[in-house]
Structure formats: structure tokens, C-alpha cells
Amino acid sequence: MSENVEFLKTNALFKNASPQFLKDASAAISVKRFDKNFVFFINSDEAQSFYFIKQGWVKLFRETLDGSQAIVDICTGGHIFGETAIFENNQYPYSAEAVEPCEIATIPLDLLKTEIETNNKFALDMMGSMARYRRQQDREIEHRALQNAPQRIGCFLLRLADQTADGGVTIQLPYDKMLVASRLGMQPETFSRALNKLKEKTGMEIKGGTIKLDDLEKLTDFSCSACSSSFPCNDLQSCK
């Protein structure tokens, strides 16, 4: 039995994957649906597989001794997670949990490891992917140091906004406000208040998870002054 693995190509990382890798993956891959709150693995688990998201959202996080949770990333369709265990003595460096029902492909890490070791083009792509992630993390640190809560939310929204429309823009939050809050490193209460402040400043309309704004520039003026990249930011990727 073998699965069609064409969907892997939706992630640029796999554009130079070798026929052998695709063949092996096709034989070894398992594609399944998972319920909300399903835990794929927890921090420091022994790693056998990495995961490719076909559908849905997955949160990556770590927990401290005293019970708090830090979000590492929140990923969706086309992204992979758990692959970094290759470089971490085969232990996952974070925990992973479905935040809504999702469809996930499970792939043996060994295949990825072999591909990296034998296919130089693939290795280069992998490095590119890691570099992109690094840029993202660097900016994340910068934002948390220099932007206040409303600005961070503004920046987050800008990444979601469809820039094609130069008139009004409609932004749809991809998941719970609670989750957006922790993604941005703030409490839900702070998020709620900060979003209100942002509304005052930019005249946006908020209804549930849907946000309408007629002048995108008001938002960039407000958020991007405390950032070292100028809008439009050239790296809109999440996860890898």
C-alpha cells in the first residue's frame, strides 16, 4: 500500500526532495485525522516521526516547572513540525497539540535524516527553511522588547491582511483570541483591552474574530514605528 505524497510539495522544503525519498515516504507515511486537543508528543519525548499538517492548526509549546506555558509556534496547513528533533539527540524540543481537528501526515524521521545526508540540494533547502525561521524568531524577540501590546497585535493583524485590496481590508483571526494572546505573549485580558485601544487608534470594526479596516496605513503607522523592518514585511511565514 502506498499513499500519494504530492501534497508534500506544497511546502517549499520538499521541492528538491529526491525520488527515493518520495517513494520511501509514500510507503511509510500515515495520514490521519486528529481531534482537538490531541497531543502528538511532549517535550523531550523520544522522536520517531515528524509531522506534516494537511489541515488544521497545531500549537507547539513548552511548560515550566511552575505550570506556565510558553508558545513556541502555531502552525497550519503546509507546515511541518517535530523535524528539529534530528538535531536534538532525537528528542522533541517542545510539545505539540492540536488546537482544532486536523489532518496530519506522520513521517519517519529517519527518512528525513537520510535525505538531508545524501541529497545536498535538499540540505540547502533545509538550511533556507531554518534561516527563515531564525529571522522570524529574531523579530519575535525584538517585538516583545520594543512593541507594546496594541502594536504587537497590529503587527500580527498586518501579517494576516490581504494586501491586494487597497480599499477596505477584512481580517479573519485564524484561531481563538485566547490562543492569539498567548501566541503574542500576553494575557487574554490584556489582549482584549489592547485590541480595544487599537480599535480607537485605527477605527477598525471588530465583530467576533472578524476585523474590518478601511485604511491599512493607519495600522502600519501605528505598529511599524516600533519595528526594525519596514512594511510590508518581507517574511510573512509562520512555522516553516
Add this chain to the structure above:
Amino acid sequence: MSENVEFLKTNALFKNASPQFLKDASAAISVKRFDKNFVFFINSDEAQSFYFIKQGWVKLFRETLDGSQAIVDICTGGHIFGETAIFENNQYPYSAEAVEPCEIATIPLDLLKTEIETNNKFALDMMGSMARYRRQQDREIEHRALQNAPQRIGCFLLRLADQTADGGVTIQLPYDKMLVASRLGMQPETFSRALNKLKEKTGMEIKGGTIKLDDLEKLTDFSCSACSSSFPCNDLQSCK
């Protein structure tokens, strides 16, 4: 004329460097002393070279439109910087400045690029290095979200502490307190006050940049409770 490039081997990244790379590097490398405050390059400069630190400290940072500065990293002997430009369309993703007199080797980026593309072992080491950096960044984000100022300082000190001694420990700050503060994402005033609080809590003795502590455990108890890794942290690297 050719330089001895053996010193590169002090960075694990170069342990599998090809003879050809070392030979080319030897011919193309330039080793020089730079004064404090020398600027190697600024964010988004066109990149020709990467840099290897033989001696001294270098800060990597980015600046926002409104003039604030975010420290990306602070590196010292054995570390390289500027190499990520390879993956950033040949533009440096941050600025770099000497924070004290240093001795730096300048090496053409092309050599590194060629080596990555042709020497698979080297590529793997490079990925390992990038992964290590990623882990560090992830934890940095976590710390800024979950630890308060005194805890962050404590964690920083623990990384500097020589664990061999199980009796008293002496820790020497590697550079100015002002710089430590910005490295930890806080104001100098906050740093000063937070260090005092840490002193109260753990009974450490502070004289200038030298800190003495007879019981390391007091420090770990205080700092590591708000962290997801347990002491001793397994990744004490800065930069790469």
C-alpha cells in the same frame, strides 16, 4: 601570502571543513584588530564577508524607526557572525559593532557558500549550528515571557558560573552591566535594582562585575522554577 587558519577549528562548525576550503580561506582571509565601537556592517548592507572572532566581544543588533535598539546577540571568541546573510539574499539581517577592542578574521562569504554546497558533512554541521541557535532563541523568547527581571539575570549568571566548584562560586560579568541589561532586554536601572533583589534572595556578594555566591542551589531554585529546562541547562552556547 597565506594565513594560518587553524584557529577556525576552535569552532565546531569547521571541524569537517574541506582542505580546499581551508586552503582558499587561508589565501583570502584577513585578520585584523578593531577598536571598540567599530561597526563591521549595518542591517541590510550588501554582504561580502562573514567574520570570525578570535578575541573580544561583538554585539549584533537591529534598530527601529523610532531609534530604539534590540540586541540580537553578543558574541565572543570562537564565534562567527554575518554568515546568515547567505540565506538572506546576501544582505546582513542585523548590524554588528565591536563592544571592546577585538581581533577579527574576515572571510569571503562565497567560500562558505561553496563549502555548504559541495561538502555535505559541512552542511550538516551548519544545520547543527543553526539548530543550536534556534534552541537558544526559543528559550530566549520563553524567558522573556515567563521570567521576571531578577530571574532572567539569575539564569544569565548560571550560564557563566563554573559548575566544577561545588563550594563557593565566583562569577565574572563578561562585559558592561549596561550591555548585560540590554542583552537581557531590560533598562540599566531595572538591571541594577533586579540585581539587588537577587542579592537579597540568594545572599550573593557583588563587587563591580564580580559576583560571589556560596550556594548555587539558591540561585537555581530562584531562577529555574520559571523555565522549561531543568538545571543544568544543556545548551550554554551563545552565538554559534
Add this chain to the structure above:
DNA sequence: ATTGCTCCTTGACCGATGTCAATTGAGTGG
């Protein structure tokens, strides 16, 4: 010793965010 410099510390104050508690609102299952 004096001057001037920079780093560092301290105090007073304020704004931003976290915390705790109460309330509202939306969605679900009976």
C-alpha cells in the same frame, strides 16, 4: 589633587501589564 568622563546606582513617579473576580455572550447538548 583636580577635572571630566562614563558607568552605575538610587529615588520618585507613572504607565503598562498581570491578577483576581464578576459578568456577559456564544455555542452545545439535552
Add this chain to the structure above:
DNA sequence: CCACTCAATTGACATCGGTCAAGGAGCAAT
């Protein structure tokens, strides 16, 4: 339709960290 649950909001308050301003400490040059 009602009860239940959980997300989201709001208010009151505490805490933390940032800001501004004023010393003090260390150090180099004179």
C-alpha cells in the same frame, strides 16, 4: 427552550518595569 460550559469582556487593584532626574563611584588625563 433551558442549562451548561467556555470564551471573552470588564472593573478594580497590585506589581513590574520604564522614565526622568539626581547623585556617586571609578578611571583616565592633566
